[in-house]
Amino acid sequence: MNNGSTPLIHLENVTKVFLTDEVETHALSGIHLEIRTGEYVSIAGPSGCGKSTLLSILGLLDTASDGSYCLKGTEVANLSFPDRARIRNREIGFIFQSFNLIGDLTVYENVELPLTYRGMAAGERKHFVIEALERVGMGHRAKHLPSQLSGGQQQRVAVARALAGKPAILLADEPTGNLDSRNGEAVMDLLKELHAGGATICMVTHDERFAQHADRTVHLFDGRVVEDRIAA
Amino acid sequence: MFGGLWQDLRYGTRTLLKSPGYTAIAVVALALSIGANTAIFSAVNTLLLRPLPLKDLDRLVYSITLREGFDPFGASFLEFDAYQQRNHFFASIGAAKQRSFNLIGRGEPERIRGASAMSDYFTTLGVKPLLGRSFSGQEDRPGGAAVALISYGLWQNHFGGNTSVVGETLNLEGRIYTIIGVMPRGFDLPAAADVWVPFQMNIGSLPFMDRSAFGCEIVARLRPRITVEQADAEAKSIARQLEAEFPQVRRGWSLKLIPLRQQLLGDLAGRVNKALVALMCGVGFLLLICCANVANLQLARGITRTRELALRRALGASRSRLIRQLLTESMLLAWIGGVGGFLLAHWIVPLLAAINPIQGISLAAFFHDFKIDTRVLSFALSVTLATGVIFGLLPAIKGAGENEVMPSLRQSDQHSASAPGHGWLNVLIIAEIASPPTRRSRIQTRSPSHDENDFAGIEIFRAPEADRFCRSSPRAREKFAGYTLCRHDDEHSTGARDHLRLRL
Ligand SMILES: Nc1ncnc2c1ncn2[C@@H]1O[C@H](COP(=O)(O)OP(=O)(O)OP(=O)(O)O)[C@@H](O)[C@H]1O
Numbered sequence A: 001m002n003n004g005s006t007p008l009i010h011l012e013n014v015t016k017v018f019l020t021d022e023v024e025t026h027a028l029s030g031i032h033l034e035i036r037t038g039e040y041v042s043i044a045g046p047s048g049c050g051k052s053t054l055l056s057i058l059g060l061l062d063t064a065s066d067g068s069y070c071l072k073g074t075e076v077a078n079l080s081f082p083d084r085a086r087i088r089n090r091e092i093g094f095i096f097q098s099f100n101l102i103g104d105l106t107v108y109e110n111v112e113l114p115l116t117y118r119g120m121a122a123g124e125r126k127h128f129v130i131e132a133l134e135r136v137g138m139g140h141r142a143k144h145l146p147s148q149l150s151g152g153q154q155q156r157v158a159v160a161r162a163l164a165g166k167p168a169i170l171l172a173d174e175p176t177g178n179l180d181s182r183n184g185e186a187v188m189d190l191l192k193e194l195h196a197g198g199a200t201i202c203m204v205t206h207d208e209r210f211a212q213h214a215d216r217t218v219h220l221f222d223g224r225v226v227e228d229r230i231a232a
Numbered sequence B: 001m002f003g004g005l006w007q008d009l010r011y012g013t014r015t016l017l018k019s020p021g022y023t024a025i026a027v028v029a030l031a032l033s034i035g036a037n038t039a040i041f042s043a044v045n046t047l048l049l050r051p052l053p054l055k056d057l058d059r060l061v062y063s064i065t066l067r068e069g070f071d072p073f074g075a076s077f078l079e080f081d082a083y084q085q086r087n088h089f090f091a092s093i094g095a096a097k098q099r100s101f102n103l104i105g106r107g108e109p110e111r112i113r114g115a116s117a118m119s120d121y122f123t124t125l126g127v128k129p130l131l132g133r134s135f136s137g138q139e140d141r142p143g144g145a146a147v148a149l150i151s152y153g154l155w156q157n158h159f160g161g162n163t164s165v166v167g168e169t170l171n172l173e174g175r176i177y178t179i180i181g182v183m184p185r186g187f188d189l190p191a192a193a194d195v196w197v198p199f200q201m202n203i204g205s206l207p208f209m210d211r212s213a214f215g216c217e218i219v220a221r222l223r224p225r226i227t228v229e230q231a232d233a234e235a236k237s238i239a240r241q242l243e244a245e246f247p248q249v250r251r252g253w254s255l256k257l258i259p260l261r262q263q264l265l266g267d268l269a270g271r272v273n274k275a276l277v278a279l280m281c282g283v284g285f286l287l288l289i290c291c292a293n294v295a296n297l298q299l300a301r302g303i304t305r306t307r308e309l310a311l312r313r314a315l316g317a318s319r320s321r322l323i324r325q326l327l328t329e330s331m332l333l334a335w336i337g338g339v340g341g342f343l344l345a346h347w348i349v350p351l352l353a354a355i356n357p358i359q360g361i362s363l364a365a366f367f368h369d370f371k372i373d374t375r376v377l378s379f380a381l382s383v384t385l386a387t388g389v390i391f392g393l394l395p396a397i398k399g400a401g402e403n404e405v406m407p408s409l410r411q412s413d414q415h416s417a418s419a420p421g422h423g424w425l426n427v428l429i430i431a432e433i434a435s436p437p438t439r440r441s442r443i444q445t446r447s448p449s450h451d452e453n454d455f456a457g458i459e460i461f462r463a464p465e466a467d468r469f470c471r472s473s474p475r476a477r478e479k480f481a482g483y484t485l486c487r488h489d490d491e492h493s494t495g496a497r498d499h500l501r502l503r504l
């Protein structure tokens, strides 16, 4: 771990309680977590332990019930929703289990979308999109629709979309969950490559093999961090 | 601000094209109702709104004489005299008498319609000649000069629209009149006059028989802030005085003042106005119903698009940005409907004109000329814009989702098939989802083929269904190690189908 400088992400005593039909579900209970720039963190744990919930809070898709979350030294709990959208757009790149490409948009347009929302000029967007697509080896498929691609290819496009805007951190929730092992490995290799190139990554995975790609593994159990291990 | 507009438009177009059935239904509904509104409005415009060559038409009244058991009559000079002497509510009053003349010396002799008119007749109407001048007081006295005013039509047909017409002469019934002016285009009161000569009579010195004979037309301009009802009440009391003074000719007679517009529309009972307002309300209501229905369709589509919309939020679109996008789509739809409606109106309006029930013969150039002018155009435009906002805003706000993104993202996993409660709107939503048969989901398992032993196949028509199936059913998650969604086109089925492969 780097030391000294402010961490990219700093969670302190973060809890998340869901209220459904008067039943309280404590998805997260008192999470402490720091992620520094350039780290590759994998989050592991049994189903229902709160991994996705944690990731959605990190990605400003959801708000913690309690505790403090500083992103790049800024407390984000009190930000307005439009501000959160802006930060999400600039600082966070998402990779979902089910790719989540928009079926009506071409590969190019899918990757372009976050840049459009950033208000980037068309010329600049083009540059960023092509660079991102080249990086995941999908430059030749820019005009295709997602339905014309294999699952592995779709996920690579999703990775391109996540990294196109050069976010501070990539958040991936079981990025290989919908892929067969060969395609899963390809995506994992891609993430590893990106990390080697300096990207900060936080990934949820069930798969032990893939967890080892990361240089740090955080184990969750019942909404708590039970182990935070740096790979040898 | 407008940076993303082009993209929103492009994407909106694609969204509309993607579900042509839905788009067609919405466009047709919108076109019909916008078209009906535009067409009816063109009638309202023609009959009630379009400016006429008369000043403040709505301050002008027309006097009719009533007798039980008889159709309403015109007026007589007896009334004119009485009004002039006794009324308090008229700013001015004038009269004219229809006549016809033999026009001689300009090609074939011709019978033309005309009138003898008091100079006050024109000042009361507030009409000024296009060329030259109107009758002076001097000319309107007994023994005044033989002068004439001609209509725009006569000027065009007989004088080629030549401006040197003022000062030329006209032989009417063998008498030579000097033309002193040309009336504005379309003006032909009373009736359908083409030529006007001064009245040149002293009413007081007319024999009683002539004075009490009907056949003159009285128009009056109300004083400011005087209502037609007030003036009419006074006219009734004047009628009673006349009845008392001349029982031999006036017994059982009464007077009524009606707005001149009503008289021009040949609508003595005042039904046209009400009918038009009722019609306008009717088509307006139709448009609202149409808006509600299209809004429902939009809502239903918003629900099927929850995932996509939530995803856009996750990628950094603010709610307002999404609302803008959805509203752009609605506006696009409204525009297409609006253009369709406008074309439809273009086609209906001549039909309306053909069945125009207006019986008045005066100002036919105005009242019988149903057309789409700039006012109708701007009406259609505003209706289109308003329609887009009315049916688009609520679905846009709903579609953009909660402030928090995660609930929408999760929710989208559960949605796709069943719509959440919107009360009575549900029926329509369900109809929308269920109607195109190709969009119904059909799940059918396929026995594993020999070369893909570790797969069970499931065919599903819609990706969200497949997704939902795998995500929401814990049993599916337990049973299958994973799933892959692919899509292939099947020549035998109606379109692309999603194909789900479950790893055992
Ligand atoms: N919107 C919600 N409403 C109620 N409970 C929720 C909600 N979201 C998550 N939970 C609960 O919070 C807990 C953590 O859920 P989460 O999705 O984070 O688990 P996970 O670790 O990602 O599991 P998996 O590995 O199966 O994806 C679970 O018990 C879940 O039921």
Ligand SMILES: [Mg+2]
Pocket: A051, A052, A053, A173
């Ligand atoms: Mg999860």
